[in-house]
Amino acid sequence: MSHYDYIILGAGAAGLLLADALGKDEHFVSKSILILDRDDKSQNDRTWCFWERGKGEFDELIHKTWDKIYIGGQQFQKSTSIAPYTYKMLRGIDFYNHFLPKVKAYPNITWVQKEVQHIEERENEVLVTTSSQRYTGQTVFSSLYDPSIHLKQRKFPVLQQHFIGWQIKTKRSVFKPEEATFMDFSVPQKGNTRFMYVLPFSSNEALVEYTLFSEELLEKKEYEEALKTYIHKKYNDTPYVIQETEFGSIPMTCYPFHLHNTDGVFHIGIAGGWAKPSTGYTFYNTSRQVPKLVEHLKAGKPLSKFRKKSxxxxxxxxxxxxxxxxxxxxxxxxxxxxxxxxxxxxxxxxxxxxxxxxxxxxxxxxxxxxxxxxxxxxxx
The missing domain is CATH 1.10.260 (434 Repressor (Amino-terminal Domain))
Known part of the structure; x- marks a missing residue:
């Protein structure tokens, strides 16, 4: 059984950013670090979007940017600049291709592709069990999200931001490459909060997502029918092909995830409540939380005390x-x-x-x- 100072469970945005931050900081050069993830991160499995002023640390990885957004409704349409902000899109595959080689190159970091099955916090260490091996760590950073934690309580409401997106290519030029559709509420609401989200890459390529803020998810067919209807009406029935698809569901809740942190097991990313409760945006907040967490570690403060009210x-x-x-x-x-x-x-x-x-x-x-x-x- 191998022992590590730090074990990071999950190599998504939070896991890889934390691993990179630890790997490049001389303060942690003597610390042994293990990353466990069930996937090899070779697929474009997600898209992250965020807005920021001017240049940012991820600019070399950005797939597309927009300086204007469109907001639409039943009787309201608005195209507007978002200066001084720029809306930026980062593809998962570009993020992985950049950060995976960096992280794997650090001499004190070990990468293992295995699925985590169980975590057990003991008196002086944490036991992590995978499908074929067990590991112990002094401290575990877990991005493994367990929805049952907050779904069994009623004090803090829980909604989902859920969506299916199609990256499509049309035969005609129908999109405005300089303008992202941030929220188009012109679709039937059906008692929920429903909107279309469109990120155009060119005049005939775009990611079109049908998004809901609601308690329950839909059947796959309902998302797809809504996408077909919107594309048909909005873009005058132009022929198109679907190049990629994506599905996501992000919890929208103010539930205090930090209550489940201890000095041995600390939750990061969505599992740590790092998603913006009212919008579901997670990536940019994660990129801001990781440096603060690293400084907290360097100061020798208890992990269970890492929280700032707002x-x-x-x-x-x-x-x-x-x-x-x-x-x-x-x-x-x-x-x-x-x-x-x-x-x-x-x-x-x-x-x-x-x-x-x-x-x-x-x-x-x-x-x-x-x-x-x-x-x-x-x-x-």
Whole structure:
């Protein structure tokens, strides 16, 4: 049985960014690190998008950027600049091809392709069992997400951001390559919050996603029918071929995942509650959390104490309370925000970077009564 100082479970964004941060920091050069993942990361299994000001650390890996976004609804359409922000798309395969060789090259890091079956925290170490071998670690960083943890409680509502996306190529030029469709609520809502999300790579290639914020997932056929109908209506029935498909479901909840962290097992990524509760965006927040976690480790502080409260969690909670009780209000809330406020201010708010005056402007953009009711219900 092999022993390591640190074991990282899962080689997604959180796992690989953490491994790279530890591997290149001289403070950890004497630490033995193991990464376990069931996949070889040779497939383009996901797409990450985020917005940021100016140049960023992942720019050399970015597949496409947009300086304008489109917001649409039943009776509202808006194309707008998001300056000083740029919306950026990073493909999973490009991320893996960059970070996997780097991580595997660090002399103190071991990569093993095995599926984790069980984690057991003992008095002075953590036992990790895979399909064919067992390992022990002083500290385990786990990105293995267990939805049963928060689904069996009722204090914090849990929605899902779920979607199926098609990367399509059309026979005619129908897309605006310079403009990303951020949210198009013109599709039937059916009592939920439903919208289309379109990322054009050229005038005839784009990723088109049917996305919902709701409690329950749909049958696969319903996503696909919605995509077919939208493409048919929006792009005048232009012929197209599907080049790639993707499916995802991200938890939207303010559940305190940190309560499950100990000094021996620390959860990262979605499993650690690093997804933005009100939007599901995870990658950019993960990239900001990892350096803070590394500094926390270098300072010798207990991992169970790694947490910072924020007033933005309360804003997220109010929105999720509203959408959980009245899921159909989502399109009205988001449309009102983008209709009455600058897109750049909304993106700043969603990145937790606004001041109190700016936040008041955002909160007052939609009809206030649902938020007032949610506030009183949450307080009392």
């Amino acid at each position: 007033r933005f969690q309360f804003y997220d909670m109010l929105l999720l309370d509203i959408l959980y009780e009245n899921n159909h209000l989502g399109h009205d809330i988001f449309e009102s925000m983008f209709k009455r406020r600058k897109a750049s201010l909304i993106l700043k708010f969603l990145e937790n970077e606004t001041n109190l005056w700016e936040e008041l402007q955002i909160v007052m953009a939609p009809k206030p009564m649902p938020f007032i009711k949610a506030l009183f219900k949450r307080i009392f």
